[in-house]
Amino acid sequence: MNLEELRKLREKGQREMMQRSDTSKYRIVVGMGTSGIAAGAREVLKAFIDEINTRGIKDVIVMQTGEKGFSSREPVVEVFEEGSEPVLYGNIDPEKAKRIVEEHIGKGNIIKDYQIIVGK
Amino acid sequence: MATVPKLDVLICGGASCISNHSHDIKDKIFEELKKNGIEDEVRVIETGCMGPCELGPVMLVYPDKVFYQRLKPSDIETIVSDHFVKGRPVEEKVLVSETTRAIIEKGQQDTDFFKKQTKVVLSNCGRIDPENIEEYISENGYAALGSVLTSSTPDEVVETIKKSGLRGRGGGGFPTGRKWEFVKNTTNDQKYVVCNADEGDPGAFMDRSVLEGDPHCIIEGMSIAAYTVGANKGYVYIRAEYPLAIKRLEHAIEEAREYGFLGENIFETDFSFDLEIRIGAGAFVCGEETALIASIEGERGNPRPRPPFPAISGLWGKPTLLNNVETYANIRHIILKGWEWYASIGTETSKGTKVFALSGKIKNTGLIEVPMGTTLRELIFDIGGGVPDGKKFKAVQLGGPSGGCVPEEYLDTPIDYETLIELGAMMGSGGVIVMDEDTCMVNTARFFLDFTKSESCGKCVPCRVGLVQLHALLDKIVKGNGELEDLDKLEKLCYSVKKTSLCGLGQTAPNPVLSTLRYFKDEYLEHIQDHRCRAKVCTNLVTYTIVEDACRSCGICAKNCPVDCISGEKGVPYVINQDICISCGTCYDVCPFDAITTES
Amino acid sequence: MRIDTVLKKYEAKEENLLYILHEIQDGSDNNSLNKKDLEEVAAYVGVPLSRVNGVVSFYSMFSSRPRGKYIIRLCQSPPCFIKGSVNVYEKIKQQLKISEDETTDDGLFTLEFSSCLGVCGLAPAMMINDDVYGNLTEERVVEILNNYRNLED
Numbered sequence: 001m002n003l004e005e006l007r008k009l010r011e012k013g014q015r016e017m018m019q020r021s022d023t024s025k026y027r028i029v030v031g032m033g034t035s036g037i038a039a040g041a042r043e044v045l046k047a048f049i050d051e052i053n054t055r056g057i058k059d060v061i062v063m064q065t066g067e068k069g070f071s072s073r074e075p076v077v078e079v080f081e082e083g084s085e086p087v088l089y090g091n092i093d094p095e096k097a098k099r100i101v102e103e104h105i106g107k108g109n110i111i112k113d114y115q116i117i118v119g120k
Numbered sequence: 121m122a123t124v125p126k127l128d129v130l131i132c133g134g135a136s137c138i139s140n141h142s143h144d145i146k147d148k149i150f151e152e153l154k155k156n157g158i159e160d161e162v163r164v165i166e167t168g169c170m171g172p173c174e175l176g177p178v179m180l181v182y183p184d185k186v187f188y189q190r191l192k193p194s195d196i197e198t199i200v201s202d203h204f205v206k207g208r209p210v211e212e213k214v215l216v217s218e219t220t221r222a223i224i225e226k227g228q229q230d231t232d233f234f235k236k237q238t239k240v241v242l243s244n245c246g247r248i249d250p251e252n253i254e255e256y257i258s259e260n261g262y263a264a265l266g267s268v269l270t271s272s273t274p275d276e277v278v279e280t281i282k283k284s285g286l287r288g289r290g291g292g293g294f295p296t297g298r299k300w301e302f303v304k305n306t307t308n309d310q311k312y313v314v315c316n317a318d319e320g321d322p323g324a325f326m327d328r329s330v331l332e333g334d335p336h337c338i339i340e341g342m343s344i345a346a347y348t349v350g351a352n353k354g355y356v357y358i359r360a361e362y363p364l365a366i367k368r369l370e371h372a373i374e375e376a377r378e379y380g381f382l383g384e385n386i387f388e389t390d391f392s393f394d395l396e397i398r399i400g401a402g403a404f405v406c407g408e409e410t411a412l413i414a415s416i417e418g419e420r421g422n423p424r425p426r427p428p429f430p431a432i433s434g435l436w437g438k439p440t441l442l443n444n445v446e447t448y449a450n451i452r453h454i455i456l457k458g459w460e461w462y463a464s465i466g467t468e469t470s471k472g473t474k475v476f477a478l479s480g481k482i483k484n485t486g487l488i489e490v491p492m493g494t495t496l497r498e499l500i501f502d503i504g505g506g507v508p509d510g511k512k513f514k515a516v517q518l519g520g521p522s523g524g525c526v527p528e529e530y531l532d533t534p535i536d537y538e539t540l541i542e543l544g545a546m547m548g549s550g551g552v553i554v555m556d557e558d559t560c561m562v563n564t565a566r567f568f569l570d571f572t573k574s575e576s577c578g579k580c581v582p583c584r585v586g587l588v589q590l591h592a593l594l595d596k597i598v599k600g601n602g603e604l605e606d607l608d609k610l611e612k613l614c615y616s617v618k619k620t621s622l623c624g625l626g627q628t629a630p631n632p633v634l635s636t637l638r639y640f641k642d643e644y645l646e647h648i649q650d651h652r653c654r655a656k657v658c659t660n661l662v663t664y665t666i667v668e669d670a671c672r673s674c675g676i677c678a679k680n681c682p683v684d685c686i687s688g689e690k691g692v693p694y695v696i697n698q699d700i701c702i703s704c705g706t707c708y709d710v711c712p713f714d715a716i717t718t719e720s
Numbered sequence: 721m722r723i724d725t726v727l728k729k730y731e732a733k734e735e736n737l738l739y740i741l742h743e744i745q746d747g748s749d750n751n752s753l754n755k756k757d758l759e760e761v762a763a764y765v766g767v768p769l770s771r772v773n774g775v776v777s778f779y780s781m782f783s784s785r786p787r788g789k790y791i792i793r794l795c796q797s798p799p800c801f802i803k804g805s806v807n808v809y810e811k812i813k814q815q816l817k818i819s820e821d822e823t824t825d826d827g828l829f830t831l832e833f834s835s836c837l838g839v840c841g842l843a844p845a846m847m848i849n850d851d852v853y854g855n856l857t858e859e860r861v862v863e864i865l866n867n868y869r870n871l872e873d
Contacts, residue, residue, distance in 0.1 A: 001380035002388045003266045006257065009379075013258030031246055033332045034364050035325075035486075038839045038854035066333020068246030070233055071479075071486035071841020074854075076246070084135035085168040090230075112171035112219075117130075117227040118234050322797030322836035360742070360781055361793070361837055363850040401738055401779030404835055418737035419771075420778040479799035479840035486841045517798065551840070553798050567798060571835060577778075 025059040026105050027080040033067030039074035040093060047094035048077075051101040060105055073116055079104055089114040127162045127204060130180040130231060134169025141193070142166075142177035148193045152200035162204055165235055170223055175215065180227055187220040188213045229505050233484045236503050238465070240473045241326075241449040242489045245333030250368050253375040256336040262381050264455035265340050269347060269387045274304055277348040281451070284459035285471030290316055290407075290444035291522065291548045292624075293470070293537035299441065302431040303349040306439040311351040313342050314416070314435065316444045317358040317365070318400050320407040321520030322571065323551030326475040326487055327445035331358070331365035334449070335372035339382065339395060341448030344455065346393045349441050354393065357412050359400040369397060404575035408623045409442050411577070422579050423623035444549070446475055466492035470536035474550055478504045481511065481556040497531040500554055511556040515639070519548025521568045521575075522628030524635025525561060544635040546628070560657035561640040562647050565633045566594035572629035583626030586617035590633060600660045602648040611637060656718045659703040663719045666707075668693040670715035677707035677716065722747060723757055727764050734765055737775060741782055750786035751830065758784075780832075788823045788830035790868055793847040797836035805844040811858040815865055828872065829865075 030036070030045045048062050068076050073090030079100065080086045087110050089100065096114055103109045131137075131146050146164060153159045170178055175189040186209045188199065195213055202208045248255040256262075268277055282297030303311060315338060319327040331338065342354045358366050373395055376382040384392045398416045405411045406421040413435050415421040434440025450472060454462045463471050470492040476499060479485050483505030490499065496516060500506065507513045515525040524545035533539050537547050555564065573587040593610050596602050614630035614637075621627045637644065646652045653661040666677070666686075671693035678686040678694060685701045688694030696707070708716045726743045730736040740761055745753050753776055762769040776782040794809055812831060816824050823830040839845045842854025846861075853864055 001386070003270060006262060006266050006387075009254065010257050010260070010263070013254045016254075016258075033246075033329055034362070034852050035329075035839050035841055035854065037364070038842050038845060038852040063249055064251070065247060066245045066250050067329050067487070069242060069329070069487035069489075070484065071839075072484050073486075074842065081135075085133050085138075087169055110169055110171055110173075112223070115169075115171060115226075117170055117223070117230045118168045319838060320835065323799050323840050324836075325838035325840055328838045361834060361847070398735075399738060399742060401742065402781035402834070403779050415738070416735065418734040418765075418775070420774050422778075477840055479843060480802045485843075553802070553840075555802065559802065564798070567801060571796075575835065 024061045025082055026061075028060060028062045028100075028105075029065050029078045029080065030062065031067050031074065031076040031078075032064040035067045035071050036074045036076060041075040043094050044075045044077065044092050044097050047097040048101060051098045052105075055101065055106070057101070057105060070116070076116070088116040088118050090116040127184070128182040128231075128235070129162055129164045129204075130167050130170075130182070130227065131164065132170045132176060132178045133166035134173065134176070136169070136173035137176040137178060140177045142191075144193045145177055145179070145191050145196060148196040149200065152196055153204070156200060156205050158200075158204060163235075165231065167227075167231060170227065172219055172223065180224060181209075182228055184209065185224045185228070187215050187224055189215040189220075229484065232502055232505060233486070233488070236490060236494070236498060237488050238473050238491050239489050240453050241330060241446055241475055242333075242487065243453075244337065245329055245487075248334065250333050250335055251371055253336060253372065253379060256334070260456060261336055261452075262340055264452035265343050265347075265381065266387050268344050268455055269389045269391055274348045274350065277344065277455075278304060280454065280459045281348075284454045284462040285466070286447065286450055286454060286462065287470060287537060288443060289446035289450070289474070289549070291321075291519065291546065293547060296443065296447055299431060299443070300345060300348050302429075303351075303439050303441040306432060308439050310353075310438045311349055312435045312438055312440045313346045313349065313351045313354040314412070314430075314440055314442045315342055315354070315356040315448055316407065316409065316412055316442060317356055317362075318407040318412060319359060319362075319445070319549060320404040321522070321549045321551050323479055323517070323520055323553045324477050324549040326477055326550060328362050328365050329487055330445050330449050331362070332368050335365075335369045336376065337449050337452055338369070338445060339372060339376050341451035342395065343381065343386070343393050344451050345441055345443065345448065347391050349439075351441065352392050352394070354395045355398050355416055355435070356395065357398045357400065357406070357416055359406075360402060366397060366399060373397070403577075404571075405577045405623070405625050408625055410623065412442070413440065420577075422577050423625070425622060446549075467534060467536045469538050474535070474547070476550045476552045478552050478554070480517075480552075480554040481507050481559070482554040483508045492536045493534040495532050495534050496526065496552075499535070499552060500531065504554065507554065507556045511558065513554070514557050514559055515555045515561065517545075517553040517555065517564070517632075518551070519546040519631070520551050521572050522546060522624065522631055523548045523551075524631045525555070525564065525639065526635070527639045544631065544638050546631070558655050558657070560598075560653050560655040561636045561643045562594065562653075563598055563655075563657050565636045566591065566598055568632035569594055569629070572625065576625060576629075580620075580622035580626065582617045582620040583622065583629065586613060586621075587626070587629055589613060590617065590630065594633070597644060597647050598658045598660070600647065600651050600658070602644075604648055606648070607637065607641075607644060659705060662703045662705075663698065664696055664701060664703060664705070664708055664716055665719065666694050666696055667715050667717055670713055672713055672715070674712065676710050676712065680706050680710045682706060723760055727761070732764055732766060734767055737761070737765055737767075737772070738779075740765070741772075741776065745782060750827070751788065751791055752783045752786045754784070786823070786827075788828050790829050790848050792829055792831045793834040793837065794831065795837040795839075795843070795845045795847075796833045797840060797843070799840040800836075800844040803843040805856075807858060808844050808846065808856050808861055811861045812865070815862060828869070 075092045077089045077092045177191045179188040278301045286296040287293040403421045406415045408423045411421040411423040430440040475489045517525050569591040573591050576583045578584045685697040758772050762772040839854050844856045845854045
């Protein structure tokens with residue numbers, strides 16, 4: 001590994017992050033730190049995968065990340081859509097996860113009741 | 121200190137609002153603010169999608185709680201001059217409805233949590249996949265290591281870290297650059313770098329979160345440190361209570377080896393470095409640096425006197441650099457963005473940001489990162505949303521068992537290492553535990569002493585014996601048997617334990633007692649003189665009585681009473697025999713009609 | 721036999737003592753370290769048995785007494801205390817008929833206290849072996865314990 005290789009790897013990674021949203025319209029990212037897991041994130045992650053498989057949705061991938069820090073809103077889930085601001089959801093359980101797949105991923109409607117409004 | 125803005129303006133940055141030109145509106149607002157000379161009084165924040173796209177572009181104004189809809193750039197001049205300057209919202213653009221009310225209420229709590237934060241250490245946490253090194257690399261990962269190895273001398277790195285003003289985030293606040301310099305200047309063929317991830321302070325969990333969410337930043341920070349001080353081997357000591365952090369870091373170390381960031385000739389230089397994890401086994405004292413070193417060596421985690429400091433004689437007697445997780449997590453950012461940037465954040469004596477863990481009686485719990493110098497009030501009330509359930513704030517506990525409790529009148533103090541010590545607390549690892557009116561401060565002090573007394577390793581007398589005695593005195597007061605002279609005894613004993621204990625555990629363990637004596641002496645006096653616990657926590661001081669009119673003679677209280685002190689029969693209100701009652705509170709909990717009251 | 725496989729993985733150095741003890745304990749039938757194991761470890765690492773015993777007694781996670789298959793570590797930190805860990809403790813006691821440092825008759829659960837599990841934002845919390853549970857209520861405690869019981873059926 002030298003600096004040049006690192007630069008190439010970085011650029012490749014950044015490109016792939018973009019491309020990922022080309023092939024999949026939606027990216028669902030579940031916060032899987034201990035706080036998230038202690039609040040039930042594993043069950044949420046499983047619910048997303050099950051519901052997506054049941055519905056046979058193709059253009060979505062489910063991923064994991066660490067914790068965003070908002071413990072009282074765990075499990076926290078972020079939905080990325082190509083060309084849009086990400087939408088952050090809080091206090092998600094398996095039932096709510098299914099609704100997110102149905103409403104947000106399926107019909108493009110943000111579910112306001114679950115949403116965390118984030119400033120930047 | 122920057123002035124605190126009077127108004128927060130949240131402009132929706134969702135896709136729909138942007139396509140409806142919300143950016144033009146934002147630009148126009150900045151223009152009008154400048155024209156009216158109120159740029160410092162209004163903070164403009166772009167948010168993620170707020171939801172009601174059909175009403176866009178939308179904008180929220182706090183603390184006025186005004187929701188503007190269907191904005192056009194031409195509306196802004198009037199809104200700024202009438203609303204922001206004169207305080208009169210422009211009614212025809214305001215929408216009041218069920219939907220907007222909900223957005224306003226929720227938006228305030230949510231955005232407050234995020235908007236006052238400055239994320240440096242936590243910038244990757246909750247954003248990247250911690251088990252994929254390429255995501256870390258995409259976020260400029262290992263670029264700092266590459267740059268240091270190929271273009272900086274160890275002396276230059278020391279200089280950069282010194283100038284940045286970074287101080288140890290484990291609690292003591294020793295200048296990191298100077299520590300690095302000590303180790304660098306020792307001559308020895310073998311040196312070590314160690315990361316203290318034995319996050320033992322109750323109420324703190326930032327180190328866990330960083331290890332779980334961004335493990336590579338620790339590997340990178342330690343590698344830079346190793347290059348600087350001349351070490352080729354490193355250890356991360358993680359407590360066994362954090363299995364996920366251990367798993368993620370193990371994975372990250374393997375990835376780093378695979379990509380050549382650990383191992384021989386890193387970045388094709390002469391520098392070689394490798395890292396191992398060591399796991400604790402449940403001993404708080406191992407967070408103390410000399411105890412931690414003993415534990416890595418496979419021994420009991422007993423501290424030893426300093427000097428010699430680990431920088432001179434640490435692991436296996438070799439010079440050892442020991443920093444905590446959050447300290448190492450700052451390094452790559454300082455290298456990449458420069459010491460000038462880092463030193464521009466914070467206060468005169470404490471630079472950069474600090475991660476705090478909010479917990480206890482507070483609406484928004486979690487990890488937050490703010491510039492040093494942020495006030496406790498901003499932390500607890502702005503970001504944390506204050507105390508829930510309409511209860512009154514009583515105190516905030518900072519710095520865990522080594523820290524102290526700070527009352528409301530000092531909440532406007534800007535936090536840094538020095539101000540917290542002046543207040544009788546300390547930075548510690550950044551645990552912020554909020555207590556409301558239902559918390560008894562004497563009992564809290566006893567709680568912490570109970571903790572430190574059982575975690576004392578027993579090697580030195582002041583800590584082993586002194587803490588037991590301190591606990592006994594507090595226990596006596598809590599149980600209603602205290603005497604006035606006990607307060608003097610408590611204070612004197614606190615100072616001698618502080619002065620004579622061998623390590624940080626004993627030296628700081630009396631702090632919770634001293635700080636509660638300093639700010640909440642009236643509660644101690646009430647316990648002693650009036651046999652009263654205003655928080656109604658100390659059970660021996662609480663009297664339970666059954667309110668005749670509310671009692672429906674169901675008998676549930678009598679059935680559940682562990683000492684059978686409640687009697688009664690159908691149609692007649694039940695009565696508690698106060699001579700037998702042990703004030704356990706069971707009857708109070710089980711009564712379905714809330715007919716039992718507590719008095720103190 | 722089992723202990724040999726563990727020992728083989730580590731160099732015979734004192735610094736590996738904690739790792740070795742963790743692994744032997746995790747692999748044992750009753751979450752504990754017996755005298756014979758400790759003698760073997762001492763001989764392998766090359767330190768006196770007293771040194772190994774000293775280490776085992778120093779760290780709260782090691783036990784020389786047999787424990788249950790599932791170790792419940794109930795967080796006793798101030799945030800958990802403030803948020804009602806006492807009620808959680810009472811519920812566990814009532815459900816399992818054990819107090820601190822005791823094991824259920826069926827050898828399934830041991831209840832221990834932990835100084836802090838580091839999930840303070842979700843207090844009160846507990847850990848069962850490597851899994852952490854937060855935002856505990858009395859109902860949730862019953863549900864979680866039942867899940868573990870059902871694993872055995």
